[in-house]
Amino acid sequence: RKEVEQDPGPFNVPEGATVAFNCTYSNSASQSFFWYRQDCRKEPKLLMSVYSSGNEDGRFTAQLNRASQYISLLIRDSKLSDSATYLCVVNIRTGNQFYFGTGTSLTVIP
Amino acid sequence: NAGVTQTPKFRVLKTGQSMTLLCAQDMNHEYMYWYRQDPGMGLRLIHYSVGEGTTAKGEVPDGYNVSRLKKQNFLLGLESAAPSQTSVYFCASSYPTSGRNSEQFFGPGTRLTVL
DSSP states (O other): OOSEEEOOOOEEEETTOOEEEEEEESOTTOOEEEEEEEOTTSOEEEEEEEOTTOEEETTEEEEEETTTTEEEEEEOSOOGGGOEEEEEEEEETGGGEEEEOOOEEEEEEO | OOOEEEEOSEEEEOTTOOEEEEEEESSOOSEEEEEEEETTTEEEEEEEEEETTEEEEOSSOTTOEEEOSSTTEEEEEESSOOGGGOEEEEEEEEOSOOSTTOOOEEOOOEEEEEO
16 A cells, blocks of 8 residues: 555646645654645645644645545645646655655646 | 755666766755656655665665765665666755654756666
């Protein structure tokens, strides 16, 4: 079983739409959680950390459900520039190893 | 600051050839990582290092070796390249803390093709 699983999509949404991505992780000892964004043929970059209480950064909201071991990312008022692949990432303290989901592809359509 | 840099950006090898990928970071990070990214597989950890002179195996270490002789550099070696090692290789670095401050910073990637 993979450490982190994501729906690969693709998600094709119109500008202004709200879109949500979910991710599940298998290791209950996971310590910290992140969403990264990866543009085509580029390196991943941190979008936001995911806090237990949930957190918001502008149009982006991340939530964590430890009991069900899933993480979500909500994007409101989608922009064309949001088109990218979104990677769910889980950190397990031992060796500070990070486990990446395969990514969810988003295309925002004019 | 340059952040994380990788050399080379592209490389084509023949089966059996060897090469070394160089990763350098100027953020004084303790931890460094090598990943490979393949379609449908996501990023998979090859090897990582928690400090100068130390290395450890990740999820897919076979066929690769690494060295961390200097804190700022992390080298990934392929002794005898195979077509299955055709991939995009990313280096990353981070501070040693886990939790919210353990953001990883990635290099631009090396696209390797093994014929």
